[in-house]
Amino acid sequence: MAGTAVLGRLTWKVCTVVGLRDETATARTIALQVPEWPGHVAGQRVDLRVTAADGYSAVREYSIASAPRADGRVELSVERLPQGEVSPYLTQDLAIGDVLELRGPIGGWFVWRESQAEAIQLIAGGSGIVPLMAMIRSRVAAASDAPFRLLYSVRSPDTVWYRDELRALSGAIGVTFVYTRTSPPDWPRPPRRIDATLLAEAGWSSTLSPTCYVCGPTSFVEHLAKLLIASGHHSERIRTERFGPTGAQR
Amino acid sequence: MVQSRGFIGRRAAPKTALPPGQYVTEDFPVLSAGPTPHVPFDQWEFAIDDGKDVLRRWSWRAFRELPSEHISVDIHCVTRWSKLDTAWEGVSLDTLLDGISDDAAFALVRSFGGYTTNLPLEDLLDGQAWVAFNFDGEDLAPEHGGPARLIVPHLYFWKSAKWVHGITLLDRDEPGFWESNGYHMYGDPWQEQRYSGD
Numbered sequence A: 001m002a003g004t005a006v007l008g009r010l011t012w013k014v015c016t017v018v019g020l021r022d023e024t025a026t027a028r029t030i031a032l033q034v035p036e037w038p039g040h041v042a043g044q045r046v047d048l049r050v051t052a053a054d055g056y057s058a059v060r061e062y063s064i065a066s067a068p069r070a071d072g073r074v075e076l077s078v079e080r081l082p083q084g085e086v087s088p089y090l091t092q093d094l095a096i097g098d099v100l101e102l103r104g105p106i107g108g109w110f111v112w113r114e115s116q117a118e119a120i121q122l123i124a125g126g127s128g129i130v131p132l133m134a135m136i137r138s139r140v141a142a143a144s145d146a147p148f149r150l151l152y153s154v155r156s157p158d159t160v161w162y163r164d165e166l167r168a169l170s171g172a173i174g175v176t177f178v179y180t181r182t183s184p185p186d187w188p189r190p191p192r193r194i195d196a197t198l199l200a201e202a203g204w205s206s207t208l209s210p211t212c213y214v215c216g217p218t219s220f221v222e223h224l225a226k227l228l229i230a231s232g233h234h235s236e237r238i239r240t241e242r243f244g245p246t247g248a249q250r
Numbered sequence B: 001m002v003q004s005r006g007f008i009g010r011r012a013a014p015k016t017a018l019p020p021g022q023y024v025t026e027d028f029p030v031l032s033a034g035p036t037p038h039v040p041f042d043q044w045e046f047a048i049d050d051g052k053d054v055l056r057r058w059s060w061r062a063f064r065e066l067p068s069e070h071i072s073v074d075i076h077c078v079t080r081w082s083k084l085d086t087a088w089e090g091v092s093l094d095t096l097l098d099g100i101s102d103d104a105a106f107a108l109v110r111s112f113g114g115y116t117t118n119l120p121l122e123d124l125l126d127g128q129a130w131v132a133f134n135f136d137g138e139d140l141a142p143e144h145g146g147p148a149r150l151i152v153p154h155l156y157f158w159k160s161a162k163w164v165h166g167i168t169l170l171d172r173d174e175p176g177f178w179e180s181n182g183y184h185m186y187g188d189p190w191q192e193q194r195y196s197g198d
Helices: A087-093 A126-141 A163-169 A196-202 A218-230 B060-064 B093-097
Strands: A013-022 A027-033 A045-051 A057-063 A073-079 A099-106 A120-125 A148-154 A174-179 A211-217 A238-243 B045-049 B054-059 B069-076 B081-092 B106-111 B116-120 B130-135 B149-151 B164-170
Touching (some): A126 A211, A126 A238, A148 A196, A218 A238, B069 B130, B069 B149
Parallel strands (some): A148 A174
Antiparallel strands (some): A013 A099, A045 A099, B106 B164, B130 B149
8 A cells, every 4th residue: 555655654662651740630741751752743642552461451542742852752641531441540540660652653634843934823622732732832842933822721720731831931922711610710701612702802813824723622623613714714724633522431 | 562550441341343452432523634514405516526527426415316225333433432333324335336437446535625535446335335414313413524424334434534525536546634644545443554554
């Protein structure tokens, strides 16, 4: 089967947990040292394989949260799903020095490349922030001047991932937090979903023809994609990544 | 394979054999690369061409007058979920391609919104593929590919193009959208052909 822009075969690599950081009460960032990591583009994913003592194994796909680094350190951020098979292990049991298997990077569409100089509109719902954070971090790492704006919708202040880093970045990129259920005490707005007004206030105008990346739960992505199109953005400029509901197993 | 200290996992025994690396989900996840196209029935059209000429074309009304079949199939997404015994109603590709004499070996399936996917023509024939317009007794919802989507259950589900608009018959295999973005040209779940090179 020849003919496509071929990557080499993606092989499983044994990687070591070198860092763990809680993002929220239910989400954790896992730093992995990956041997011979070929590098990645912001927005790409990996397959992670965990194997029990009896040889039973499970594989799940996770977005990379970190910018590419030459030393092969790759960070993933994982949300614990109560009924999940793999995410409770990754977010609760995993310890520094543990080994996992990983293959990747995967995916060539929902990505931001340093060569992209156009305006970028990022829109995240909940844990959909992860691949967008990789884009933001890659922009910083590449010292890119691409105009970035992030609209980040979360349920409540305690569900914000990467909070301090995002706050520190605002100025360089436009960051707007949107709280859907509980706002911080001093917040000027009551809890709300992103609507056309907010999109017009905090997002890039469609006249700039920004590339829009929308990541979140299916209903969120459907809602945002419709809002973007209704406000004049072209569907070819809107890239989406949806997750869930994927049953109770991730 | 290396062991992951402390990982236990679940060994739910599925009632049906699953392709390697898949797990069963009861709901129906949505995965698409861009906004959901909303195609009104009066603008819907399905056409088969050979790269130069349109060989056959149906309006929604003409398409819905074709004989349809009820099928129940297992579907397998490359992101590792499988959904068992999904019920669809659709028109067999045998019906749509009947009488077209073309020595093409490959098909590029085209969708509203610009999505494409490629597969060997023989994988569309002999009761292996349908253009489905009904899921679980209801009109196919736009986010799941309505008004109509391709169903090719023996390949990974990205081959089952949503919002299907037509098929171009080709002599040579040409990569579609995901096939140009790191995914396998054929995509057999039983061979675990997820990514290019698998």
